[in-house]
Amino acid sequence: MAKFQLKINGKQLSVDVDPSTPLLWVLRDHLHLVGTKYGCGAGACGACTVHLNGNALRSCQLPVSAVGTQAITTIEGIATSETEMHPVQKAWLELDVAQCGYCQTGQIMSAVALLKRNPNPTEAEIEAAMTGNICRCGTYIRIKAAIQKAAKSTTK
Amino acid sequence: MTLLRRTKMEILKLHLKNAKRVIERTYTAPFLAHNPMEPISCFAHITDEKAFFVAPIQIPEMMKQNIVANLDIKPEQLEMKLARMGGGFGRRAYGHYIVEAGHISKKMKAPVKLIYTREDDMTNGIYRPTYIMTYKAAIDENNNVTALHVIGGGFPESPLHENRFPAGAIDNYLAESWELPTNITIGAYRAPRSNFNASAEQSFLDELAEAVGKDPLDFRIELLKKAKANPVGKNNDYDVSRYMGVLQLLKEKSNWGSPATKNAKRGVSAYFCHASYAAHVVDVTMKNGQPYVEKVVTAMDCGFVVNPEGAKNMVEGAVIDGIGNALYGELLIDKGDTAQKNLNNYRIIRHREAPKKIEVHFVQNNIDPTGLGEPPFPPVFAAVANALYKATGKRLYHQPYLKELNKQKA
Numbered sequence: 001m002a003k004f005q006l007k008i009n010g011k012q013l014s015v016d017v018d019p020s021t022p023l024l025w026v027l028r029d030h031l032h033l034v035g036t037k038y039g040c041g042a043g044a045c046g047a048c049t050v051h052l053n054g055n056a057l058r059s060c061q062l063p064v065s066a067v068g069t070q071a072i073t074t075i076e077g078i079a080t081s082e083t084e085m086h087p088v089q090k091a092w093l094e095l096d097v098a099q100c101g102y103c104q105t106g107q108i109m110s111a112v113a114l115l116k117r118n119p120n121p122t123e124a125e126i127e128a129a130m131t132g133n134i135c136r137c138g139t140y141i142r143i144k145a146a147i148q149k150a151a152k153s154t155t156k
Numbered sequence: 157m158t159l160l161r162r163t164k165m166e167i168l169k170l171h172l173k174n175a176k177r178v179i180e181r182t183y184t185a186p187f188l189a190h191n192p193m194e195p196i197s198c199f200a201h202i203t204d205e206k207a208f209f210v211a212p213i214q215i216p217e218m219m220k221q222n223i224v225a226n227l228d229i230k231p232e233q234l235e236m237k238l239a240r241m242g243g244g245f246g247r248r249a250y251g252h253y254i255v256e257a258g259h260i261s262k263k264m265k266a267p268v269k270l271i272y273t274r275e276d277d278m279t280n281g282i283y284r285p286t287y288i289m290t291y292k293a294a295i296d297e298n299n300n301v302t303a304l305h306v307i308g309g310g311f312p313e314s315p316l317h318e319n320r321f322p323a324g325a326i327d328n329y330l331a332e333s334w335e336l337p338t339n340i341t342i343g344a345y346r347a348p349r350s351n352f353n354a355s356a357e358q359s360f361l362d363e364l365a366e367a368v369g370k371d372p373l374d375f376r377i378e379l380l381k382k383a384k385a386n387p388v389g390k391n392n393d394y395d396v397s398r399y400m401g402v403l404q405l406l407k408e409k410s411n412w413g414s415p416a417t418k419n420a421k422r423g424v425s426a427y428f429c430h431a432s433y434a435a436h437v438v439d440v441t442m443k444n445g446q447p448y449v450e451k452v453v454t455a456m457d458c459g460f461v462v463n464p465e466g467a468k469n470m471v472e473g474a475v476i477d478g479i480g481n482a483l484y485g486e487l488l489i490d491k492g493d494t495a496q497k498n499l500n501n502y503r504i505i506r507h508r509e510a511p512k513k514i515e516v517h518f519v520q521n522n523i524d525p526t527g528l529g530e531p532p533f534p535p536v537f538a539a540v541a542n543a544l545y546k547a548t549g550k551r552l553y554h555q556p557y558l559k560e561l562n563k564q565k566a
Contacts, residue, residue, distance in 0.1 A: 037193075037194070037242075038195065038271070039193055039194075039195070039274065039499070040274040040498050040499045040500075041273060041274060041498075042274070042498045042499065042500050044498060044499035044500045045193070045274075045499050047193060096465050096466070096469060099469060099470070099473055100192070100193065100194070100240075100241060100242050100243045100244075101240070101242070102192075102193040102194040102242030102243060103193045123512070126507075127507045127508035128508065130507040131506045131507045131508045132506075133506075133507070134193065134499065134504050134506060135193070136191060136192055136193045136243045136245070136477075136504060137193075137243060137473045137477075138472065138473035138474070138475070138476030138477045138480070138505070138510070139469065139472070139473060140476060140505075140506075140507050140510035141472055141476075141510065141511070141512075141513070141514060142469065142472070143507070144507070
């Protein structure tokens with residue numbers, strides 16, 4: 001066990017865990033930030049996507065010891081304010097994207113990271129950025145439409 | 157002189173013997189793993205007084221007796237809370253993981269949260285069975301289909317629904333099943349049996365239409381007209397008018413006859429199951445040797461639609477699930493173990509492989525609502541295969557179709 005100071009959603013949080021523990025399980029089991037989901041543990045499905053310095057990353061693949069002072073953002077930390085959702089979250093609700101909903105955290109985190117570096121992505125760019133996120137219910141068409149809607153709402 | 161009474165089989169054989177042409181085709185499909193996004197999970201706390209569970213499960217009522225019997229508790233001690241399901245597709249129809257969590261809690265004398273790894277789920281699944289189906293049709297000199305023999309089998313169950321279309325539409329029809337036991341655990345998977353029955357039947361009908369020189373969509377409508385005017389047999393379990401209704405709606409909405417997407421080739425398929433009727437037209441293209449479904453038009457009759465947006469989403473998902481399983485879905489068993497153990501090599505359809513557009517049209521009626529999670533799924537497979545035939549000139553008989561396409565290329 002070792003102590004780690006983590007910067008998560010703008011707050012400094014400390015944990016005492018095995019250094020090899022994947023960030024995913026530190027978030028879920030130790031910090032009770034359960035919005036981030038476990039899907040495969042192999043970096044193959046995208047359900048555990050979080051941001052590291054604003055970039056989308058599979059938290060099941062990153063040992064907590066590798067985080068250091070880098071900023072982590074989870075689904076709990078992306079809303080614009082206490083009372084206002086992120087434009088991507090709003091678009092998701094407006095287009096009724098989710099079915100079972102389990103993958104949607106990861107989908108939204110990948111989408112937010114995409115729009116940050118590319119505010120007006122083409123259809124092909126959306127597909128390329130989102131292909132690491134599996135949706136078993138098959139909501140891909142709505143996910144793409146929601147990303148386009150969010151892009152429009154922030155670039156107008 | 158004694159009156160000669162022939163069995164159905166003898167009559168059928170006679171037709172096949174005297175036919176101008178006989179077409180015989182065999183279709184297969186592999187085991188599939190459900191892979192709901194949320195791995196299997198259950199919370200259990202068993203004490204002397206109470207057996208308390210929190211779990212996502214599809215059919216909790218069915219599990220009660222099972223839990224009570226397996227964990228040796230009294231029914232009144234059981235308390236179960238349902239959690240939201242991160243996908244089911246049949247995987248959460250069985251509560252073995254609830255019993256398992258209960259046993260652990262009992263032994264540990266502690267509350268237990270059981271979460272399967274993806275590997276646990278995929279290697280200890282209750283898979284979609286593997287199936288085989290052979291169709292044989294007799295065609296006379298006037299291009300009439302005079303007899304049809306279908307024999308379906310699988311491990312450990314047959315996929316065949318013997319009283320479904322085209323039963324009722326073809327004279328001299330015989331449907332037979334066989335089953336062989338297997339020690340591989342199997343279970344319900346989105347539209348059980350139908351998910352393969354439809355793919356074989358609707359692929360064969362497409363080939364039959366071509367053999368008699370008819371448009372595949374019109375050929376199905378013609379068969380249904382016969383089933384309505386002059387039904388063969390008394391046990392046909394589908395409503396001919398509603399079946400015809402979705403095909404007619406599909407023909408209109410898809411502008412059948414003209415490809416809607418640039419460079420695309422089209423395939424059609426329809427099916428009845430879980431008390432609803434579904435039909436699809438899919439547009440496929442080949443890019444760098446890879447098949448892509450660009451667009452899908454769907455016609456559905458599931459009775460009165462209560463929640464139109466939710467219903468549309470459900471159909472879109474079933475269509476995408478169908479395309480993914482048709483092209484990529486396969487779980488292989490090697491030396492008593494599954495060859496695929498995680499999502500790195502078990503393929504589930506991804507963003508860039510999904511169609512750009514799915515149009516869903518519902519037949520407007522006030523009939524009591526019927527199934528929707530399942531019915532649009534089975535007919536997708538054959539619509540994809542039939543479109544790929546138009547795009548590549550190759551008939552596909554074995555799923556997953558991408559593997560079959562690559563095999564034929566090699």
